[in-house]
Amino acid sequence: MHLNTELHRSLGCPLTLHKIQINPLATTVEACDFGHGQQKSHSPHFSSLTKHRPAVADSKSATIEPEGVNVSEVLSTKRTDGVVGSDDPKEALEGPYDVLVECTPTTLDDAEPGFSHAGIALQRDRHVVLANKGPVAERYRDLKELEAESDGTVRFGATVGGAIPIISTIEDFGPDRVTSLRGVLNGTANFILSRMATEGLDYEHVLAETQDLGVAEADPSFDVNGIDAALKGVIIANVLEREENLSLEDAEIEGIENLPGSMLDLAQKDGRTIRLIVEVTDGTVRVGPRLLPKNSDLAPVGTRNAVGIETESAGQLNLSGRGAGGVETASAVLSDIERFSK
CATH class of the missing domain: 3.40.50.720 (NAD(P)-binding Rossmann-like Domain)
Structure with a gap:
């Protein structure tokens, strides 16, 4: 595969x-x-x-x-x-x-x-x-x-x-001093959710548009079903839990392909939005749609990625930027x- x-x-x-x-x-x-x-x-x-x-x-x-x-x-x-x-x-x-x-x-x-x-x-x-x-x-x-x-x-x-220097930031800060990480790590899914939220369009319509723009692959399954984001979460978990040997099968994964546009509409009316979020904590990896405040640091627009790294002594470190591209x-x-x- x-x-x-x-x-x-x-x-x-x-x-x-x-x-x-x-x-x-x-x-x-x-x-x-x-x-x-x-x-x-x-x-x-x-x-x-x-x-x-x-x-x-x-x-x-x-x-x-x-x-x-x-x-x-x-x-x-x-x-x-x-x-x-x-x-x-x-x-x-x-x-x-x-x-x-x-x-x-x-x-x-x-x-x-x-x-x-x-x-x-x-x-x-x-x-x-x-x-x-x-x-x-x-x-x-x-x-x-x-x-x-x-x-x-x-x-x-x-x-x-x-x-975005996510791995090097964790390494330089010290994996033992990082307690968790949460954020957006797939630009294609984020672009789709951003468009669904701002334009009030359904998933299939936005997916077709995203493919026409070249943002999504002809087969977008690894992006929209959460596997790509989960692989990145597993890599982060392996860095944080150095004695573990996590793989994709250890991650809990839910994608966005079955997310109705009405849920984003409801979130919008409540001042919130939905993003495909990776959560890494205590040797576990979870990926799925999550409700966030509309202006959250972890709710970037378009294809951008954003993560919050929770640390023992420095609070949350936020990193964001272009998460993919040649x-x-x-x-x-x-x-x-x-x-x-x-």
Whole structure:
């Protein structure tokens, strides 16, 4: 079962091996990047810090050039010929690099092939940056055991909240000092509920509109039935409950597909609204429609995400912003890579 990640949709091919210059004073980092999707206009944003790429690959092919691949030419070939080159993508994974950026589409249950890609890198004492939710949501303990035996480190800020630094905020503040998290973590569902509330339209009408705008997938089930949000909740729970090994089957999930427009109308008249909320507390994950004050910090409009992180000593920390998109996810990936240079 596949979940089409935003980065997979918007960047061009499943595997890239490149050097990334984090900043003019930083050490150059060689990164092997799996998982670019259909090339769109966001690739230049992801590539803005990449100065040298020894290889680029998708699931079927690769171009390997130790002196540096011309990415524009590779992506042009991908668009016209459906492949990026004539080399074997496995050679790129087995080549010299410092960081594996794993961006293949999220898969459930065994989390393959993303989990194996990460495993190969860790066994070679390489760092791993995940934009793929599967390994962290479905096989967290296995992943952390591999990390414990490696000189490499796993980072996965891009799996939750796009450009919003949710995971890094929890890590920096201290997971032991965070008691719970609550918020909106799926932009598609939030867009639909926002439109239903403001326009008084029913679910089917707004869903069709959302698909026409390209906000929702042709098959929006993972967004509207709460699975995408639940995967993100599970990842957060695994970070907070480090001794646990939660997966999607541990989450209580209710989506928005059966939510009548009349309920939003009633909420509106009472000065409230409804959002698809993820709740993570005491090792449990719950996802479902919840009533909120209309002006709540956790009731963003459109595709934005917002979370409240409850802490022991600092009260509630509120974070909000763009929770999905190629540029947003790429910025989270690059933030994780930059941490390896510090």
